[in-house]
Amino acid sequence: SKELGELVGKVKEALESNAARRKPKIAKGARDFMPEQMAIREKAFATITAVFKRHGAVSLDTPVFELRETLTGKYGEDSKLIYDLADQGGEILSLRYDLTVPFARYVAMHNIAKMKRYHIARVYRRDQPQMARGRYREFYQCDFDIAGEYAPMVPDAEVLKVSTEILDDLKIGDYEIKLNHRKLLDAMLDICGVPAEKFRPICSAIDKLDKEDWADVRAEMVDDKGLAPEAADKIEPFVRLKGEPLALLQELQGPSSGFSGHAAAQEALADLALLFEYLGAMGALKRISFDLSLARGLDYYTGVIYEAVFKGASQVGSIAAGGRYDGLVGMFSGKNVPAVGVSLGIERVFAIMEEQARAEAERAKTTLRKTQTEVLVASIGPNLLIKRMELCTRLWEAGVKAEFLAQPKPNMDKQLTYALEEGIPFMVIFGETELAQGIVAIKDLKAGVQENVKEGELVAELRKRLSTQQA
Amino acid sequence: SKELGELVGKVKEALESNAARRKPKIAKGARDFMPEQMAIREKAFATITAVFKRHGAVSLDTPVFELRETLTGKYGEDSKLIYDLADQGGEILSLRYDLTVPFARYVAMHNIAKMKRYHIARVYRRDQPQMARGRYREFYQCDFDIAGEYAPMVPDAEVLKVSTEILDDLKIGDYEIKLNHRKLLDAMLDICGVPAEKFRPICSAIDKLDKEDWADVRAEMVDDKGLAPEAADKIEPFVRLKGEPLALLQELQGPSSGFSGHAAAQEALADLALLFEYLGAMGALKRISFDLSLARGLDYYTGVIYEAVFKGASQVGSIAAGGRYDGLVGMFSGKNVPAVGVSLGIERVFAIMEEQARAEAERAKTTLRKTQTEVLVASIGPNLLIKRMELCTRLWEAGVKAEFLAQPKPNMDKQLTYALEEGIPFMVIFGETELAQGIVAIKDLKAGVQENVKEGELVAELRKRLSTQQA
Incomplete structure (x- = not known):
């Protein structure tokens, strides 16, 4: 019966195998990188890595899978998109969903007090892939994070500076960085009479304002999320506020601003005043748009949040995003290590660079090289x-x-x-x-x-x- | 009841989450790469990549998971080590076990006629990890393969030349490349009276001769694998043959050799004569040891096989291995594309380089740098x-x-x-x-x-x- 078992195994293998029966396939939402694409990808990585190294960042790599419990409770509604490994006896594992949670797990596990690190690697989301729009189930992220106790807003400023350097050096088009503060957002909701337990759902509604009209967003707030219509109406003038950082900051700090007298809001505004001063010294303030409609979905942000978007009609969408998350490491170790970071959505960068390289090769009547042979x-x-x-x-x-x-x-x-x-x-x-x-x-x-x-x-x-x- | 479902979900999340309850863990057999290690890893990758690029190889990347059917039937007994993803609806996926099968899948799927490619990436094996000995469940491989119809033995020679250049450039110690031919091995078994259906099991017994005595290997052949004792005894003098390639080749080509008059053996010996001539022209023959005890386990080899091993007592074990596999692409597309390649076990390289770097830093009283800050x-x-x-x-x-x-x-x-x-x-x-x-x-x-x-x-x-x- 050992032989019978082996025979059954062999029949099963033969049935499962696709040997010579049909065209081989790649997993849905995944892709092979062709040699021409790899040449461009390597160029992009080299440009990005040079910026990270210029800022004294160390490189770090973590496994592609984590214990499932490490990922649980970190991604809100998106947790359903996590890829699980089969239970083959032993630990219950999942593929990493982003690079931030593995970084926090690393900092907690190795008892790190301070670290400025970058990590370029693939992450996994069981989403509906839209490959024509550059959305895959397996895709690269380039993350830069600074963990540890430092002078207030200095790491936040450097993360933003690094983001601008990368986007400048990649030469992929004009962009701006929308910026807001989680505490200012919460203060705004508080002032508008939103109950605290509805803060996160109302935030995800607000976050859609870059794609949807106010009327639709208001409907989601009131009809789907049960917000009082008066509260929704009070939100509207706030989320229309956006523009040049120092001017808007001055307006919001003024006595006639809706934030006047709200302690948490004043703290957030003081943070932003310091941040804008530092960004000025680093020559990065000109890229920032202070925008009260930026809300970002993830649960773990606790301070400044931001999102880099292309300007102009041809290239739309977010190209980098991040923020401060002071509580995440503490979720693992019980001991908080404050942190701030940014994640670059490099797949869109690849697509733009490929397009540029093709156009350039056509113009110059040269070949898009796959090798470096001399x-x-x-x-x-x-x-x-x-x-x-x-x-x-x-x-x-x-x-x-x-x-x-x-x-x-x-x-x-x-x-x-x-x-x-x-x-x-x-x-x-x-x-x-x-x-x-x-x-x-x-x-x-x-x-x-x-x-x-x-x-x-x-x-x-x-x-x-x-x-x-x-x- | 939607609310009840949400509540159940939240309770489940809280129970599964490790938030603040205990030290976070990393998956068994996986590891984080620390900044000092990353600096060394990047140096090793740069050295290896330089060799690949010097030989006009293109870079290729494939997804970390493949359809399970792509991996089925390729790894013999080791198939049980494949990591499966959970069935969450949709396709049945597994993590890649090596980089060779994904390459063959790529060549078949994209209808590639010729390709010289390298691929540096992690592979996954649900083995019993022995981390002290550098054996992990997630580990890097560096693969170099040449697929396509070329003049006989020319790609085989270049793959071996590339292997020697990498091992030379890494400066990690003296080594030799054991080399054999699958057809010569089969001829040997045929001549010794081994029935064809026992070729692969007897090969895996022979493959243990680098770690075990002949007596143990013979016992495995006779007692476990049911080989006639006379056949086993005939194998012994063959597998003791090893040494300088041209001398041993001449001996085996002679009229008094056991291979005399065996057509398949003569073909294999003609292949080797050509290969050794090319390796001589490329200055790589001095690294080769022609060794009839080299058998290698994998099912898909069809021609030359080889394995680089360290010489001397301090560092033992295989550091690179490969061979010709002319049938693998055809298992996917029905159309054969001959191929030959090598896979470098880079984890051992990392370990050696780390040790060297530590010793060097100690000697020179300098710091092992994590950053490049100037x-x-x-x-x-x-x-x-x-x-x-x-x-x-x-x-x-x-x-x-x-x-x-x-x-x-x-x-x-x-x-x-x-x-x-x-x-x-x-x-x-x-x-x-x-x-x-x-x-x-x-x-x-x-x-x-x-x-x-x-x-x-x-x-x-x-x-x-x-x-x-x-x-």
Whole structure:
């Protein structure tokens, strides 16, 4: 019956296997990154990582799965989107939903007092994918967070500064950062007569104002969420307030503002005054729009909240978002470590950069390169495969990126076509005649120039040309 | 009853949540990468990626999960180690077990005829973790594969050449690459009288010869796997054959060799003759040990197989392995695309490099750096936070990696200690006095020299010092 068990196992495997029966598929909402896309992705990551490193951030990586209990109770209504692993005996695990909760778990578990870290990795949401709009079930996030006790609003200012540097350096279009304060939002709701237990649901209604009219949002508040119509009507003038940070701040600090005399609101306004001063010193204030309609859904924010959005008609939507979350680490360890961070929605960045690269390649009539190969080692005539290998090896050893065609006797047309299609800038060409004379030709495909050099000087000659080209 | 459902949900969440009740945990067999480890990991990845790019490989990325049917029937006995996702409605998914099967799925799905690609990513195995020995349930692999029709043995030679370049460039110790041919192995078993249906089980017994005595392996063959004792005894002299590739090849090609007259064996030996010639041309033959006891467990190998192992007593075990698998793509699409590749077990590389870095830091009495920060902007006296921010911003804008302490009035001791602990090479120091004179001091912490420069020339002066230091 051990044999019977094995037989049943084999039949089951054969039935479950898709071997040779149909086209293989990829999981819904997931995608392969093609080589051209990977080249762009690597460029984006390098740009972003350079900003993080410029600010002295350390790099951190956490597992793709966490104990389910780590994720439970952190995402409100969105918890239903968490991917669970099957119970195969042992622990109950889920795929990470974002990078913030694993970071908080890390800080709590390793007893970290202070940390400025970045993390670029994939997260998982069992959402309805809309791949044409860049919404996947598996997607990258780039997170930057500062945890620990520091002078008030200094880390908040640096997180915002980092966000502007990244969006500037990526060169993907004009943007602004909408900014609000969770405590100011709560004060506003309090002043308007919203009962405390309705704060979060009313916030998620307000958060839709970037996509919906006030009438629709009001209907959601009153009809769906049971808010008194008078309270809803009082909210409207508040959430219409937005604009240049210092001007709006001054207005809200004034005696005729609705916030006058509300202690929590005054605290939030004092926070913002300090933040705006720091952002001014860092040259980032010009990117900020103080916006009382920004509410953000997540439960764990406790202070400043923000969201970067593209300006103009062509590119819409949020590209980065974050805020202060002083209570999250304490949910794990019982000991609070205040923290503030931002998460960049890099998938949209990829899409924009791909579009830009395609347009640029078309304009310049060049190839979108997949590799970084600098030299194709090519030969004329038969029996030269070994010699191509030897020359290529010499180039590899000198750190030159080189290829040869893995065919016994490729003709010159084929080799030239390959170099042009792949955008390889140089070819090394030789036949029996050249070898007998101890020379090889270097062909510069961009300049269309071909020169003979001594075989022994090939590496030096190529290096000279490659460094000129890069300069 | 909607409300009741919500209440039940909330109670369930509260019960499942670990909020503030106990120390948070990480999943068994997984680990966080600490900042010091990340710095080393990034260095290793950069070294490895440079080799791949030098060989004209493209980069590819696939999702962390695949349809379960994609993985089914590919891993033999090890299939039980696959992590499954929970069935939450929709597709049945599993976490990837390696990077080879997703690559084959990719080649089949996108109808790729030729591709030389690398992929550095995590894979998942629900094995008994032995973390002290570097065995995790989530771990990195670095894969390099060449798919497509090429001149025989040329891609095989390049994959082995790439393996040697990586192991050389990583500088982690002396190694050799054991090499065999699946067809030669099958011929050997055939010649010894092993029935065809026992080839794979007997192979997995042979594969243990690097850890076990012949007596134990023989016992497994005869007692557990039901092989005739005479057959087992015939295998012994074969699997003792190992050594310098060309010498052993010549011996096996000779008329007195056991393989004489066996057609499949002669084909395999012809393959190896060609491979060794190419490896000679590429300067990689000296790393190879032709070893008839190398068997490798996986079902999908069809040609050359190899495994890189450390030499010497201190570091044992396999560090890279691979082979030719001409049938795997066809299992998905029905259309075969031959392929050959190697997978580097990078976790062991990390462990060795960490050990080296610690020893080096201890020897040189330096800090194991977590960041790349070049300058700490420090001030003397109160009310200079804004000025520190402004100077730091100027450095960031110039591309200099700079930090300041996020405190209103940090004392000089604290700032100096921070710079020393973090290994930051330079400090910019100023107080009210210096500002009034339009100067700031640059302190070179390594040289112990401090010089005043004009504030307006700070960036240029720092750049000069930073470039000298790097040279």
